[in-house]
Amino acid sequence: MFYSTIIRKAILFASLGVLCVAETYQEQYRDQYHFSPEKNWMNDPNGMLYHKGVYHLYFQYNPGGMTWGNISWGHATSNDLLHWTEQPIALEVRKDAGGNVQEYFYSGSAVVDTENTSGFGTRGHPPLVAIYTSHYAQNMTLPSGKTVVSGQESQSIAYSLDDGMTWTTYDAQNPVIHEPPTEYITADTIQNFRDPFVFWEDSQKHWTMVVSLPNDHMVLIYTSPNLKDWTKVSTFGPANAISGQWECPGLFPLPVDGDKNNVKWVLQLGSNPGGPTIGSGTQYFVGSFDGTTFTADADTVYAAVGGPAGSSVVEDWQDTSSLASSTAALNWTATGDFVGITPVTGEDKVSNVLDTYFHGDSNTGAITSEAFVIAKSFMNFRIAGGYHPYNPSTYGTPSDTETSLNLKVNGKVVRSATGQNTGTLAWQGWDVSNFANQTAVLEIADFNTGATGWGHLIVGEILFSESLAEEQKANWVDHGPDYYAAATYNGLDGYDRVAVGWANNWAYGSDIPTNPWRSSMSVMRKYSLATIDSKITLVQEPYNLAPISSTCYDKKWDTLPGSQFDLPVTGKSLDVTLAFDIVSTINSSAQEDSTMRLLVRSSKDGSHATVIGYDASTQQFFVDRTNSGDVNFAPVFPGTYSAALIPDAHGRVTLRVLVDWSLVEVFGGQGESVITAQIFPSDDNESISLSYTPGAFKNVYIKVKDVASVWK
Template sequence: MKKLLMTLMAMMTCCLLDAQIIAPRILSDSHVMLSLEKQTRYLLLPVEEKAEIAHIRVLKDNNVCQTLNARLAVDKVDYFVPLELKKADLLDISFRGDRRTKGAMSELACWHEMKYVDEFDMTNREHFRPKYHHTPKYGWMNDPNGMFYKDGVWHLAFQWNPYGSQWENMTWGASTSRDLIHWDAQPAAIEADGLGTIFSGSCVVDKENTAGFGKGAIIAYYTSAGEAQTQSMAYSTDGGKTFKKYSGNPVLVSSVPDFRDPHLFWHAETQRWIMLLAVGQEMQIYSSANLKQWTMESRFGAEYGNHGGVWECPDLFRLPVRGTGQQKWVLVCNINPGGPFGGSATQYFVGNFDGHKFTCDSRPEVTKWMDYGKDHYATVTFDNAPDNRRVAIAWMSNWQYANEVPTKQFRSANAIPRDLDLFIDGTETYCGVMPSPEMLTLRGKPSKQLTDACEVVVTLKGSTEITLQNAKGEKVVMRYDAQKQTFSMDRTKSGDTSFSEHFPCTTVAPTHGQMKQLRLFIDRSSLEAFDGDGKMAMTNLVFPSEPYNTINVTNKAKVTIYPF
């Protein structure tokens, strides 16, 4: 009996410890310190998205080893995020804004809900999490970064907030894949330091050891976002598993406020590395022999294309032109705002690059969009892709509402990978966009039943209306107009559109000729439509309360459904 009582008392003590309120040392209405008394792997931080940001300094032996921002819960907890303690012993927390309107500091919900744990449960709890698109396990994600292929593995980094599902604490998250479809989460690739948080950038494979870190070293360039935006370098000698920051950072600086998103590639003809940087509303082009010292070569952008917002996330590469035996260069310029239907989008220019200067073939007023949906941004391509492929991945959201879409455990996915080439229509050359061939491997046996994760192939016989609908009457209506040579997608009644006035819309794209086949990729909360010949692409998010389970088409179009 005594042994039983002792066991029960021990169990009760453990429960009390797990349920105890973590008592902060209150220094003012906006400042507390929190002693870390348990040596577990993580402290779970309770997040409330409507709360104001708290600035957290993580200390060990009186030294600051990490800083971060989190929306610590005031009234209720929306979700938890893990803070890895690494034997830290103190948190110094400053709340922004006037705390006196929020009640007593000691009564904030976060102190009641913080937990010490050794494992963080990342089991999916989201109704809208895609089944076959890349997403972070938890937290916020935006631009794809540092994309390269080596030794059979595709490496994808991304702008990541580990401490909440809204934009903040920019870090390079990381994932790897052997087939461009199934992605494995990896430890963070590059984390903030004294120069700032880690904004967008790129990776290259230094095959000839031009930088001096070894043959085949992976060189990462990224924007350090501190008081100013500067360009920094890191390198990996283990195939991209871990990166070490270059001791000479920052490598490149500027007095211009918007100076970011370095994209690098090797230019064989001049035997030099080329770097593109987005600077305000232009692209600056630099060259280097060793990836350390850079020479300004030229600028591109004045009066060309769309200037409705800041230019971001550049890329520059050469592509074959269908049926000609020729190649041309494509300069990718993501822009926010200024997209064809509001918010962010990807524009591009076709022309020539001689290793020093990019010359656009089109007139300055011509604007070309890579995707005519609302949710396709920050498009960049993989370095060192096999078989001379040019494979692109984009962020599948829009800055108009990305922080408000109805998910909590995570926010944002990437669009499916796409292979690029060029085609001619009239006097202009355009970028062709095809779902990467790896997507075909997902196809199951043809079915008549629409599912929440599938590819729908529609064989068209002229103008056609295609409607996806569920039992609650939520629907998406797509229309192909053969006479006008346009394709449109209406998501105004697609499901939940209440979170932003900018979300309900109809997007319209030119088809550059007659469409004979439509390929439509459905995945819980997204629709990606492609012309079968790769002359049109349109990506839109949708948030139906239940999956669309019926598809109706007009004009005797033939529908084939491939469940994934």
């Protein structure tokens, strides 16, 4: 039986929450300055709205447990985007008399209907209107007379007349968008049509909605005069990263380089899986919007990239008779279970691949090429199979469980790649310019038995090239694994745009070792657009942390002593700025890349730490969490994540590193490249240190700020 959803403000509940918060928010792994609910499961941020001096954060929430289910809208409020008060549930899952779910409240947005276009309030007392996806769990006829089927997704609205504290669903007409337009209706789109983001388009004097057809990789754009009656006016997509579902779209304007006479529009999208690393990710497009149609700028859309023109073959597995043959591009030597393995026909039924599945995932061993000379600046290859990265601490030991393609120079692994827990081959590549004309070998290492899934590797053609191949080039908002479903605030002044993302990943989100809650949000981020390397780029910076931070260490060096330095400070919640100039990109005497590493949440001996680094040879920064603490709860969790970061016009590199009890967020340069990654370190690991290639860096500066808990 359906009913109007009205949640009464529970003042007693809220006050009790404040009284017990000091004890509740001190559990192991509980982030101290990132929002998380007191208990239970949370995912996407929803309905983000600034109204009458209050920031509202609604979110996907399970009121009854620590895994996904009973999806409702949780609610928290803040006056400063730092300190949060959890409020009663805003929109709660609907169930029938037998306790069976009828309707889930999926992701959406919220607006202030200032002109009372909806008629739910008055101009003097305008309503707040939430727009969300109704996911129906039963075949039903609704109070509006509309029929829905189990699994159907439609767009509905609710309104609030008390500034967002209680909500009434518009059951007389819900859903206000019953199904996709006729030309897009399929069995799939009936069940995958979700995540509306709505805003007022002042130039056209109408409401605009962007909503996703996830598996079609398409955003539909609707307009409405009153938030009740909607007309589809245009579409966008597919484009760029399309290997996963498109979810949680957002569309908003931003000035370029602060110039309000040069405004561009940003379309932001979740991609799951098919992110930049493993599982979930968030991409964006820059373009123009005329009130009905979004048009992406040419330089923000990329054609699918395969092997670059002018590439030369290192190996293409065309000789299927043997790994060691005079007609093969390279002769390979197998060990372990792979002796006698031969290439097989690939997924495209044309090219061949080497697949270490052979007779099953339990096979282990290595397959090593003959020596060859590195002839070009890049090596590109297609790769699939298990995500079990090379780990230098276990390599060559009985504890090695990698499934990796490794490049070895002088017996040392200098580049490595792994699969993405999928059988679909994707292009990856390495910059090997630092090893030009040196002798190398390739190693296909598979020491994973498949006990935790995907215990094999698939390798397609391997090429020498003068540019990098990318399977699905995209503009990634965040290059780490833990920034998804990002959403921005409605109701801010002018072009101000503050965003937050779910700091988790669908690949392992239900497995992270937290209790009695599961998942935090990212830090609030201020979005802007800047011209970087001649391209308009989304730039992010943490929202003001000054009220809760204080400097505890500030140091400069013209040149660093030795190769390692332990900072005389410790901490679990930090804001660290590290900047330096590059002297050289490679240590020729040691034949290794020039790398600066910052170890945080580290054991005293450095054996366990989260490592944030910059590789001057590849102009990339990275986050390595392979030895960060508890990494064994999911096989895809340990890994190293990297992003391009070109030194600024003065040759300087700047990294800002936010560290919390179970999260790191690294902002490179002006914030044009960001990596967010969860970590689960031991409580005892609070040390901080630098390690670096001797003589490779100068004018090094580090500032460490202690960040206070917002829960105490």
